[in-house]
Amino acid sequence: MTRFLKDEMAPSVSIVINTLNRATLLGDAISGVFQLDYPSFELIVVNGPSTDNSEAILEGWHGKIKHLRCSEANLSISRNVGIAAAAGDIVAFLDDDAVPHPRWLRYLTRHYADPSIGGVGGYTVDNTGVRWQVRKTICDRFGNAILVDDFFNERSLNFAGTPYYPSLLGTNSSFRLAALQQIGGFDHIFAYMLDETDVCLRLVDAGWHVVYEPAAMIFHQFAESHTRSANRKPRTLYPSVVSKTYFTNRHGQAEGLSSIAKALEDFRDEQFKAIAWMADHGDISHQHRLSLDEDVKQGTQAGMRASYRALVEGKDRGDLAVASKPAEFLPVQKQARLRVALVSQGLPPENDAGIARWTSLLAAGLRDMGLDVHIITRAKAEPARSYQNGIWYHEVARDAAGADVISAKYQVPMGGVAEWMSAISREIDFLKTFGLDLVSFPIWDLEALPVLDDPDVASVISLHTTYALARPYKPEWSTRIVYGRSFVDKMIAAEAKALGFAPAILANSNAVVVEIDEAYGTQISDRCRLVPHGTHDILAEADLTVADKIARKRSNKKLRVLFAGRFEPRKGYDLALRMAAAVASKQAIHFDFAGCDLTESTIQCAKAQSGVDPRSLRNAVFHGDVDRARLDQLFVQSDVVIMPSRFESFGLVAIEAMAAGSPVLALSIGGLAEVVEDGVAGHLFQSENEFVEVGADILIRLADNPLELERLATGAYSQFQERFTVPVMARLVAEFFGEVVTARKERR
DSSP, rough: OOOOOHHHHGGOEEEEEEEEOOOHHHHHHHHHHHTTTSSSSSEEEOSSSOOOSSSHHHHHHHHHHHHHEEESHHHHHHHHHHHOOOOOSSSEEEEEEEEEEEHHHHHGGGGGSTTTEEEEEEEEEEETSEEEEEEEEEEEEEEEEEOOTTTOGGGGGOTOOOOEOOOOOGGEEEEEHHHHHHHOOTTOOOOSSSSHHHHHHHHHHTTTEEEEEEEEEEEEOOOOOBHHHHHHHHTHHHHHHHHHHHHHHTGGGGGGGHHHHHHHHHHHHHHHHHHHHHTTSSSOOHHHHHHHHHHHHHHHHHHHHHHHHHHHTOOOOOOOEEEEOOOOOOOOOOOOOOOOEEESSSTTTTOHHHHHHHHHHHHHHHHTTOOEEEEEOOOOOOOOOEEETTTTEEEOOOOTTTTHHHHHHHHHOOTHHHHHHHHHHHHHHGGGGGTOEEEEEEEEGGGTTTGGGOSSEEEEOOOOOOHHHHHOOOOHHHHHHHHHHIIIHHHHHHHHHHHHHHHHHSOOHHHHHHHHHHHTOOOGGGGGEEEEOOOHHHHHHTTTTHHHHHHHHHHOOSSEEESSOOEEEEEEEEHHHHHHTTTTTTTTTTEEESOOOOOHHHHHHHHHHSSSOOOOOOEEOOOOOOHHHHHHHHHOOOOOEEEESSSSSSOHHHHHHHHHHEEEEEEOOOOOOOOOOOOEEEEESSSSSHHHHHHHHHHHHHOOHHHHHHHHHHHHHHHHHHHHHHHHHHHHHHHHHHHHHHHHHHHH
């Protein structure tokens, strides 16, 4: 078990982020710091001469962080501004395009119990989130880096005059404040590159020890900057050449002048060759090449002048200005937060339906509630981890290792299902290092089934459509006998077993609970919490009110009716076509169909199912499979949304319609009866014929009676705001998750 310092013994830490024109990433760097699990730390952000909206981002954290400015694009000056404002025992540095592991400071600070330690650095993960950027590094007196393996003991190099010494990466480094003050902090000549290497060398020469802590992880993005482009091509080499030349000529004196000259010559040759290679391969223009060549020449001269001046003056300190009085500590007010992981194979925008959409909306809502949220999802290409908009994303690939054990233990099909479960289990094990409290996963495909047996984390199954509930609407499962027996039957049996012993279940409607109890012969209501789905406020995001929508309808004589769903029998698309045909003679009624492209196959299926050729409907437009933005636009443009589904465990389309201020006509099926209040937010129908025939009459009436339509639109939107917003959903789910975690702790 990892041993950390007790909270009362843990040193206070000042985290310093130095930023310049990184507004798009700065918010995540700051919110990532606020996820840290540590008893006493403050955050200092020093903004350089940024020309983007970095200042606006920082103002959003007013009163919670120390917000300072640096007038020059010089990293060492900016770092010293941060150090001067630091009131912690330890100063830790984090780049503005990086996010820390939640226990980063716990791991770093445990070494400072040793009074000889002046600096501690961790391991840094690159922009993939799964590969190392830097682990242990040592440098020579010319600033050349040497990568060593994890078992190398860098402590043996901590002595004054050492030819090699541990060199920490700036974005994952920490230093004792007293040690930084003793050596004068950072040297302002190092505007970019080797600034932290210079500090490490001077610390070691001053008698301090610098060490590595492998578990202290930082996730680093490699964003573009004033010195490099987004594709990592140099915009300028001048600052780095100045730094390298200055460092080599200052610290390499003990190696002799000839060695210094050789080191600088090798460095310049390396730079010129790299520049030529980029030009030859079309990565930079001829003019850019000339500019970079000149940077090397001018940078070398400037670095030499600065180094000789420092040698003549006998400079052995940095340029940190001594503060007239100690800074006051501004502690981050850390609250106890749940850390939860949500599992979903797909996510928007690639998948914007069902479980994927619900997971995305819930994650954002829980984040806004103050929870630390992770989403485990299927990798689109290579596995990756990232932190975006305050949410951790873990993209994992199917993992055959251990899949056979999972298949045998839980009796799930080998291949995709077991391999997906194996991959998720591995990522959950990794997330335990973050202090993971709970994993929530969907009943469909039982994606994180093994977590039900995990003693370290709480778990919740969320109810959506199951294999048993879907089977009546999937006739191909019955015709494919081998597939049905080897896959579908296995999944249904595994679902039944999971539902039988899952300690906590999240349901979106009473209907789905009843249907599952009947389908599986089980009783889950005593372990089940009902929380209806929520969705975003489509009308407000269109900058409209219900009154605006009503006013628009008064000026538009046509009643616009929307069907949004796949062309499959379960969604009742055939009933929607029959309804459109029933009112085809009414020019005041227009239909929009979204969700499926009209191919020859779908047309023939539609004719067979409904007796209606979609191409014959002059009152309808078929928009095909639309993206989320277009679908929201269609919701806003609609006056009525029809939802003739034959099976709906909840009915997300219905609340999306209500969020757009559109009343809903639907079959009284499953969760729809709990979503649409009959006569208030729309109308419910008890049979398919009633839906088509009576529903058609209602559409005609609404087209002729704007007052009734206005009443229903107002009722639909009011029902949405009261019951189906994302904040309402997130609050109820967060309360349930908290209760589940507490109950687990009490059982233990």
